[in-house]
Amino acid sequence: MHGILIQAGAAAGDAIEGDGCSIRLRLLLVSRYFALMEGVNDLEEIRQDLGEQFGLFTVTEPKFKTGTLTVMLLLPIIPEKNAAYALALSLLTQSCRKYPDTAAMTVRLDNMYGASLNSSVSVNGNVMQLMISGSTIANRYALHGENLAREMSELICDCILDPNAENGAFKESEFKIQKQELLDTIDAEINNKRNYAFLRAKKTAFAGEPDAYPVYGTREDALRLTSEEVYAAYEEILRRAAIRIYYVGPEPEPQLAETFSAAFAGRERSPEPLVYYAPSPCKPEPVTVREPMDVTQSKLVMVFKGSGLPTEAFRMMSAVFGGTPFSLLFMNVRERLSLCYYCSSWLMTGKDAMVVNSGVELANAERAKEAILEQLAILRQGDFDDALLENIKQSMVNALRSIGDTPNSCISDMYERFYRQDDADVETRIQRYLAITKEDVSAAARAVRLDTVYLMQQEGDAQYE
Amino acid sequence: MNRETIVSRLTGDECIHVRHESGLEIYIMEMEGYHSSFALFGTKYGSINTRFRLKGEADYAEVPEGIAHFLEHKLFENEDCDAFAQYAKTGANANAYTSFDRTAYLFACSENFNESLEILLSFVQAPYFTQESVDKEQGIIAQEIRMNNDEPGWRVFFNMLRAMYHNHPVRIDIGGTEESIRKIDADLLYRCYNTFYNLHNMVLSVAGNVKADEVLAICDKLLRKCEDQGLEEVFPDEPDTVAEHYTEVCLPVGAPIFNVGFKLKPKSGKELLRAELTAISLLDVLLGPSSGLYNELLQEGLINSEFDVDTPFTGSGFFCLSCGGESRQPETVRDRIIAEIERAKKEGFSAEDFERTKRVHYGDMIRSCGNVEANASMMLNAFMNGLQPFDSIEVLADITYEDALQFLREEINTEMNVLSVVRNQEATSCRR
Numbered sequence: 001m002h003g004i005l006i007q008a009g010a011a012a013g014d015a016i017e018g019d020g021c022s023i024r025l026r027l028l029l030v031s032r033y034f035a036l037m038e039g040v041n042d043l044e045e046i047r048q049d050l051g052e053q054f055g056l057f058t059v060t061e062p063k064f065k066t067g068t069l070t071v072m073l074l075l076p077i078i079p080e081k082n083a084a085y086a087l088a089l090s091l092l093t094q095s096c097r098k099y100p101d102t103a104a105m106t107v108r109l110d111n112m113y114g115a116s117l118n119s120s121v122s123v124n125g126n127v128m129q130l131m132i133s134g135s136t137i138a139n140r141y142a143l144h145g146e147n148l149a150r151e152m153s154e155l156i157c158d159c160i161l162d163p164n165a166e167n168g169a170f171k172e173s174e175f176k177i178q179k180q181e182l183l184d185t186i187d188a189e190i191n192n193k194r195n196y197a198f199l200r201a202k203k204t205a206f207a208g209e210p211d212a213y214p215v216y217g218t219r220e221d222a223l224r225l226t227s228e229e230v231y232a233a234y235e236e237i238l239r240r241a242a243i244r245i246y247y248v249g250p251e252p253e254p255q256l257a258e259t260f261s262a263a264f265a266g267r268e269r270s271p272e273p274l275v276y277y278a279p280s281p282c283k284p285e286p287v288t289v290r291e292p293m294d295v296t297q298s299k300l301v302m303v304f305k306g307s308g309l310p311t312e313a314f315r316m317m318s319a320v321f322g323g324t325p326f327s328l329l330f331m332n333v334r335e336r337l338s339l340c341y342y343c344s345s346w347l348m349t350g351k352d353a354m355v356v357n358s359g360v361e362l363a364n365a366e367r368a369k370e371a372i373l374e375q376l377a378i379l380r381q382g383d384f385d386d387a388l389l390e391n392i393k394q395s396m397v398n399a400l401r402s403i404g405d406t407p408n409s410c411i412s413d414m415y416e417r418f419y420r421q422d423d424a425d426v427e428t429r430i431q432r433y434l435a436i437t438k439e440d441v442s443a444a445a446r447a448v449r450l451d452t453v454y455l456m457q458q459e460g461d462a463q464y465e
Numbered sequence: 466m467n468r469e470t471i472v473s474r475l476t477g478d479e480c481i482h483v484r485h486e487s488g489l490e491i492y493i494m495e496m497e498g499y500h501s502s503f504a505l506f507g508t509k510y511g512s513i514n515t516r517f518r519l520k521g522e523a524d525y526a527e528v529p530e531g532i533a534h535f536l537e538h539k540l541f542e543n544e545d546c547d548a549f550a551q552y553a554k555t556g557a558n559a560n561a562y563t564s565f566d567r568t569a570y571l572f573a574c575s576e577n578f579n580e581s582l583e584i585l586l587s588f589v590q591a592p593y594f595t596q597e598s599v600d601k602e603q604g605i606i607a608q609e610i611r612m613n614n615d616e617p618g619w620r621v622f623f624n625m626l627r628a629m630y631h632n633h634p635v636r637i638d639i640g641g642t643e644e645s646i647r648k649i650d651a652d653l654l655y656r657c658y659n660t661f662y663n664l665h666n667m668v669l670s671v672a673g674n675v676k677a678d679e680v681l682a683i684c685d686k687l688l689r690k691c692e693d694q695g696l697e698e699v700f701p702d703e704p705d706t707v708a709e710h711y712t713e714v715c716l717p718v719g720a721p722i723f724n725v726g727f728k729l730k731p732k733s734g735k736e737l738l739r740a741e742l743t744a745i746s747l748l749d750v751l752l753g754p755s756s757g758l759y760n761e762l763l764q765e766g767l768i769n770s771e772f773d774v775d776t777p778f779t780g781s782g783f784f785c786l787s788c789g790g791e792s793r794q795p796e797t798v799r800d801r802i803i804a805e806i807e808r809a810k811k812e813g814f815s816a817e818d819f820e821r822t823k824r825v826h827y828g829d830m831i832r833s834c835g836n837v838e839a840n841a842s843m844m845l846n847a848f849m850n851g852l853q854p855f856d857s858i859e860v861l862a863d864i865t866y867e868d869a870l871q872f873l874r875e876e877i878n879t880e881m882n883v884l885s886v887v888r889n890q891e892a893t894s895c896r897r
Contacts, residue, residue: 061498062498063496063497063498063499063835064835065831065832065834065835066831066832066835094770101760102754102755102759102760102763102770103754103755103756103757103759103760106753106754106755107755107821110755110821110822110824110825111821111824112828113824113825113827113828113831114824114825114826114827114828114829115828135832136828137828137831137832138831141476141828141831143824143827173764177763177764177766177769180766180769181769181770184719184720184769184771184791186719187719187720188718188719188720188771188791189719190717190718190719191616191617191618191718191719191722192616193615193616293717294716294717294890295615295717296611296612296614296615297608297611297612297615324553325549325559326549326550326552326553334605335547338601338604338605340608341605341608341609341612342612359608359612361608387553387554388553391553391554391556394553394554394555394556394576394577395553395556395558396556397556397575397576398556398557398558398574398575398576398577399558399575401500401501401575401576402500402501402573402575404500405499405500405501405673405837406835406836
């Protein structure tokens with residue numbers, strides 16, 4: 001809420017109701033298809049099947065001034081391979097055989113009017129998501145008649161399938177740079193205290209599960225890697241991964257299917273089933289972890305878990321609890337009681353987990369925790385204004401209707417509908433949210449309980465129990 | 466009410482500009498085919514505006530640091546209810562920000578735009594402060610100041626400014642200090658509000674799924690006509706030199722992080738815009754990822770890909786170029802950057818590379834044009850900087866290699882450098 005801009009920018013031991021915390025796995029298998037689908041907010045999505053778990057999904061919308069091409073490589077997570085996969089991905093986007101170092105790759109992108117080419121690694125349920133995404137301005141703005149979407153698709157194919165490697169290993173000079181980058185990234189996790197506190201909470205909340213493991217691997221994992229091992233990991237990614245290619249731009253790009261089909265032709269592929277829904281068992285008693293650190297503001301993170309919760313009700317519950325500036329946590333814990341600077345909740349839907357994140361004075365930490373649990377109790381009893389629920393619905397409708405105003409929002413929506421196995425269009429989803437009752441929200445709140453409390457503890461005399 | 470349509474010669478995009486009889490400047494961009502809308506209601510009032518007087522006043526008033534940001538927090542509360550509670554009914558996503566030289570209140574939505582606009586225009590024009598609510602807010606803002614002090618990226622940047630400027634208030638954190646915010650009371654808030662939230666000092670900028678006539682009808686209904694008060698601001702004398710060349714702090718971080726900055730002579734208006742755009746392309750050529758220096762430093766392990774050239778940091782009385790990232794040897798990186806700038810001054814640089822980076826910035830501007838939020842921000846920024854919307858893309862097209870070489874030789878004095886470092890507490894210098 002409010003901000004500063006630099007220019008140029010459950011109660012411990014509470015009984016759980018509902019269906020408890022059992023583990024259920026939902027297997028998601030991708031079928032073959034070629035279809036025209038009702039897309040997002042009147043945009044038409046074209047789906048093309050290019051092979052086993054290998055699809056191309058495009059949306060054309062003339063209002064866009066940019067086109068975005070995203071390749072998602074999706075595979076079951078193997079935590080001890082996180083570092084190798086992350087390093088392989090960064091090597092693929094920093095250079096390739098044709099553009100063999102950062103300078104050459106940058107010049108290539110600069111010549112495409114400063115096109116962007118990014119990669120990211122993330123975990124969703126038990127799926128590792130490796131993403132390569134490039135964005136260019138629309139061809140109509142190119143000053144010399146270039147077809148920038150075509151150039152971007154060729155560049156991404158070069159990156160993925162013709163890497164800067166020889167004899168089963170990435171080029172040593174680039175490998176050395178990217179390995180150091182990975183080590184620096186791992187070391188720098190502590191820089192952002194809010195996120196670091198969440199990562200530490202996750203480690204306890206999901207102990208023994210893939211989510212507890214750092215997405216970039218550990219420092220030790222990264223240090224051990226050789227160029228040959230990372231190349232082998234790269235080959236493994238191309239073999240194991242489901243591939244979903246998304247293009248959203250102002251003009252149709254009919255050559256994309258052929259470009260990617262030809263690029264992958266002849267590759268040995270055996271994609272594996274993807275498990276996006278992997279809820280975590282609740283601990284019998286909540287666990288509290290305290291970590292002293294030389295900071296001036298403590299961070300309190302609380303992880304709640306449930307299981308088998310209907311998505312819409314769970315989302316609505318989290319939004320009523322702490323998802324907006326008029327939710328219970330903000331209005332009460334921050335505004336009324338002045339116990340923290342920020343206090344909000346959000347969901348890890350694939351884990352059926354809800355996270356509450358807050359920045360507190362150490363002296364207020366215990367009171368803040370109690371106040372957060374008090375608000376959850378109010379939610380469980382349904383003792384909140386009807387108007388709050390209506391306002392949250394209004395806010396959800398606003399957010400859903402905004403989908404489709406940027407290529408990235410279209411791509412996120414298409415992907416989310418895939419992994420949630422829910423092809424409902426925006427209007428249908430809106431109607432589902434509007435149909436949610438106060439009792440649905442209370443039931444969702446009753447179905448979660450406190451699993452983990454993490455406190456990054458500032459120096460001082462105050463005690464936290 | 467004067468109404469004009471401003472058209473971009475290069476992209477064909479257009480917006481409507483209205484000088485409203487209330488004194489407010491209004492910019493509206495109707496974006497066909499978009500579902501969402503974005504509105505900004507801003508004032509030329511930020512953290513550096515601490516000394517001012519109105520027409521007819523003999524003396525300049527001096528107010529505590531951090532008051533613009535404090536006011537931004539408090540304005541959301543009016544006599545009847547909180548503005549967030551009102552926005553909750555429309556579903557808009559509302560927020561606000563304060564920078565060194567401006568404050569803006571904003572919302573994004575895809576439904577009920579007109580109702581949300583009414584809320585925005587109403588609460589910003591209806592201040593309501595009590596000493597009790599001011600006292601409570603001091604605790605919240607102190608928390609925010611402490612939170613920012615734990616962020617290494619924030620500290621390294623503000624420490625650089627503190628080292629660079631002797632007297633200019635840009636050297637103080639936007640939120641002020643815990644000590645300065647304790648001096649703020651309800652009377653001071655009203656005084657600053659009445660000075661800086663005069664509509665002659667403000668702008669409304671909206672873009673997206675909006676209808677200009679409807680926006681203007683709401684403005685006619687809700688804007689209260691203001692008299693221009695002849696606001697005058699003054700800043701302390703600032704020498705050309707830097708206060709300190711080096712500053713360091715120890716925090717829990719991974720690799721040390723650093724900023725290298727160069728203090729330049731301040732500029733304003735179109736001259737500033739031209740200087741900023743020239744500097745962006747020039748620094749990209751010399752220090753960006755395609756440059757020889759960047760790749761040498763990368764190969765030698767002195768930087769990683771976090772190294773970046775910042776957008777020029779400019780405003781009333783300040784102009785700073787900076788770059789930064791992570792390095793275990795920041796002093797060496799600073800020395801190499803200075804050596805590269807001096808080399809380029811003597812030998813020049815590739816004209817072809819310069820044209821290529823200009824093309825990149827042209828691409829960046831086109832990308833922004835397709836974004837509802839970016840368009841509203843672009844129009845607000847143009848007003849704040851005394852420019853017209855679309856000036857940036859047109860000025861960029863006119864900048865030549867010769868302009869850049871001249872700028873490098875005449876404006877960048879590498880003796881005016883500052884190195885700011887945040888080291889890990891385990892570093893030798895931190896353990897001493």
